[in-house]
Amino acid sequence: MKYIDEFQDPELARRLLDDIRATVTRPWALMEVCGGQTHSIIRHGIDQLLPDEVELIHGPGCPVCVTPLEVIDKALEIASRPEVIFCSFGDMLRVPGTGRDLFQVRGEGGDVRVVYSPLDALRIAQRNPDREVVFFGIGFETTAPPNAMTVHQARKLGIGNFSMLVSHVRVPPAIEAIMSSPSCRVQGFLAAGHVCSVMGVGEYPELAERFRVPIVVTGFEPLDILEGVRRAVRQLERGEHTVDNAYARAVRPEGNPAARAMLEDVFEVTDRAWRGIGVIPDSGWRLSSKYRDHDAEHRFAVGGIRTVEPAECRSGEVLQGLLKPHECEAFGTLCTPRTPLGATMVSSEGACAAYYLYRRLDLPAAKAREASPVV
Template identity: 80%
Template sequence: MKYLAEFQDPGLARRLLDDIHATATRPWALMEVCGGQTHSIIRHGIDQLLPEQVELIHGPGCPVCVTPLEMIDKALAVAALPEVTFCSFGDMLRVPGSGRDLFRVKSEGGDVRVVYSPLDALEIARRDPGRQVVFFGIGFETTAPANAMVVHQARRLGVRNFSLLVSHVRVPPAIEAIMRAPHCRVQAFLAAGHVCSVMGTDEYPELAARHKVPIVVTGFEPLDVLEGIRRTVHQLERGEHRVDNAYARAVRAEGNPAARRMLAEVFEVTDRAWRGIGTIPASGWRLAHAYRDFDAEHRFGVTGVTTEEPAACRSGEVLQGLIKPRECAAFGTTCTPRTPLGATMVSSEGACAAYYLYRRLDPAAPPSKEAAPVG
């Protein structure tokens, strides 16, 4: 892929790190709100290469991880219905609900299918009009436009046996909730480049000004992350709190106008529960009234579901940035990718999965500042 090697260049990484080391004079706590960035940070050892004054806090940036247990249980209930073909991306199938997961529903006879696009689910519905086909629509602003488009297409084509189980969330209200939390230590944010490529940066200046925090839009390759950290540390040291776009090759201030128009037509903003965090006002989307007939919750009447998180699982604290994964007693012992207690160990973007995959297993051993260079 073009530019891949350039954005993993060890020499450039060293120069960025030297600048960060030379600039940081006080303790600073930065939060990335993106699971892809978390995995890049842990995989390449970026957090171990930073000066001891700079701490990276992993935020609620994994879309699978923040999908609430209540919504997982609703998905399980719908998927188990004999008339339903339930379609989802693969990383949702092993997310534990209250007593089972979608793989278990499938093994018990449920028609559960992995698809690679919501359009695949729509095509299944078109080919088999006698079945109810449901697509599990989760995620941040990045996946929401495609799911909005598929519902728009279903209505345009008259595919009445297709519906969407919606659990979409929005990043800016989550940043607001994090900053208002009583034990918040976050002093700056690395904003997710792919979210901003869709939505632009309009909502961030007010957040930065109100909470006096720098917000730097950042990409996902090692040099992207290091440049985002470098710019953030410079702002913190100067006492600034601006929105800075360090991912200009993909992000424009206005975002993607066509995607935003589709979102505005198909969805409306609503309060949304986040797993491990609770309900955040105006932090999600639901189908607008004109598209309510395609709402799987409405169609199948899955309401009144009550849930309780496993007592041993501290994924909620991980998602809030209160602890690192290896500070949980269950991490790597009773909770592994094969036997997960929570979604943060299952998802390909979960912080617990990153720590397990890249062998950050020992809670007693502090990360070494002598780790090998990025690249």
């Protein structure tokens, strides 16, 4: 298959669903790690088309969603300073901090700009040598390489007025934290293909063996996800727990060596707080000492900012797979995309945003299962 349409073929979807139904004999709970996969699942109704025995649990795979409140508040503090041009991807501007967001900072006179690449922010720094330019660097292993390359270029070119506020997180420690929780119900994982395209699959076999869960690397189109579910269910039914690459068209076992080398040069592994979850050891990156001069948290002395997550937002339970978005009392009432309580309702990859956007409560599960696959 060469084209996107082929990965949305209804007839192939039916065959995969038939295979899953023929294989499954008991209930299984699988977690998709990536928020992009969550949106694809909800958009196409994949979870409603699967047999009752297969439950899909939405994991903490949205980079915007897991960025902790204290990092948002650090961004707000830096962006409010008159000497700063604060650059960010657009999906971070509506994420609520304590009392306001980056849109409000811009409305109050802060120079907050939406960019489409960290290199855009670097060019802004070159054109404005009398201003401090800060890029908000968040995300999983997927967005970390271009951010690392940008810091590398800033140092190489001697652009001293550029810095980055870093909040990068890593998937394998999050899987470990989820499986170590006493409330965990997850029996298998659909791993994020784009993350593995960078990092490879080398960190997953130990997790699969230790926790005795299959980990299947999948893509993002409907057939990708259904094939991932099919392979995971087959392993579970056979009592197996291995790493299976169902996204071989994009993922090599070793990942991308050049990108990994850049990450190792620019970043170092550190403990990271995940919004709504807490601190996960060795789950993130920060700039290494070699690049510390470009660390915005260090440059603007905001490392001491500490905050408390709002009690009314239950996004932490959503991110851990303990709660479906529509089961939250505030969903769709107090919490909407225009008035979000948490990042899971703001982000284009957030589970709450997916449920709201695709009106999940308007389509009962029984009706969905009677329908043809909508792919």
